Amino acid sequence: MATIVEIAEEKALAVKDFEFTYAGADAPSVKKLNMPIAKNSITALIGPSGCGKTTLLRSFNRMHDLYPGNKYEGEIIFKDRNILGVKEDLIQLRIQIGMIFQKPTAFPMSIFDNVAYGLRLQGFKNKTELKDRVEKALHDAAIWNEVKDRLGHDANGLSGGQQQRLCIARAVAVEPEVLLFDEPTSALDPISTAGIEELIVQLRERVSIIIVTHNMQQAARVSDYTGFMYLGELIELGRTEELFVTPREKLTEEYITGKFG
């Protein structure tokens, strides 16, 4: 059984007996997993490659539904409902639970249009309102000063770190309640990485954050809670400072001290 620390905060999400099986796979990639996610906190998911951390992350916004044949079991409770239900409105869900990917994914359009994209999908047409929301989002993502004079330029002209912050601006523009980060700095240099980490910490005031990272130092630096996953199971969830200093599970200790990974 997993060791799960008591969460003091309100919960943003609760994972209950969750199992996930990829199309055509014999065994589930995530097994009978139970896990609370604290509100307005940063929860990091760590573990060796193939442990199921990204698979779990992509379940929170039902990304797996884009590919046929994948199977969810159990429950993920978000705002008093199970989001794995067949009646779940995936478009609304993905507006409330945003995602940032491993690589910057600037769309082939201008900087302004990138940030306005999610708002326009929701039918925002009023130009001043759109402009205000885009500007606010760019401020929130700490990139406004760098792009304010070239909002009409192609977003692909930005550097990798800037593009990733643009993607964060794009995600926060629709004011989600939860943001999922899937190894957001794995394609970035150390300076850009530091900028993104700082930004993630700042965003905690407004959104609940779950971040998958292969980098234990990153988890230690940014997160409030850390979950260690191994072979599709959650081994331990604890407050970050405790989990890294005094892990309760032997496997966790072995992983964070580099005995395997």
Next chain:
Amino acid sequence: MKNIIDTIFANATRMIAFGVLLLLAWIFTVLFEHSLESLQAFGFDFILEDKWAPNLEKFGALPAIYGSVVSTFLAMVLAVPVAIGIAIFLSEIAHAKLKTPVSVSIELLAAIPSVIYGMWGLFYFVPIIRDTFGGVGISMLTAGIVLSIMILPFMAAVTRDAMNTTPDILKESAYALGGTKWDVIKDIIIPYAKSGIIGSFILALGRAIGETMAVTFVMGNVHKISADLTEPATSIPVALANEFAEADSDLYYSSLFELALILLVVSFVIISIAKFYFLRRKRVGQ
């Protein structure tokens, strides 16, 4: 010893590569040389003159140019939307089980020799056009339709390939913002694949404008400019395929060569434009 082999090999490949350039120059020279008489006789008027009367020794390329342009334009107008539709279906909508058989049959269609499209057009489409729109059935419209069917598989296949190069992560980013399948296709995939798609259209255009066998059967080779699409017409390759055997004067012969020269130059320009788009796509992709 190894060095000598390398040098010989390098020089041999270099010679072969230059040989291709030489071949191109050679073809161009031959066409130009044989066109000289017509160039001198008619000058620039050759492409503006709408009369092609071998018995009067009067040759104007305008009807053939007009026929080439209009039949190609018709083919593109008919084929482009269908090709985009097929490509979207194959890259985004079709279930995996359907994707392969449909893709393979489209590639098989692209492999059908154009003479077969021509025969099929003559025996199947000509009567339909005759019964539906009147006229003799052998017409500009028939040629446009047969051409569109001929270029469609190639266009659909290349457009699908271009769309397939859109990274999954880019599409997922749009879905993650609450996009529907349609939003993702129109806002992400088509803009991302745009240069590749346009390049494939221009290549198809190049094929259509130079296509000979498929249209020779159904166009009629009548040198006359008519706004009525159900009238027989001609195009540069159709005129060339039909008339060399009967070119009984030097000027007639030379005029046909000048037609060929025009076609070569036009094709060249079209391929260059397509190349430009493909190169741009590569740059964008990096």
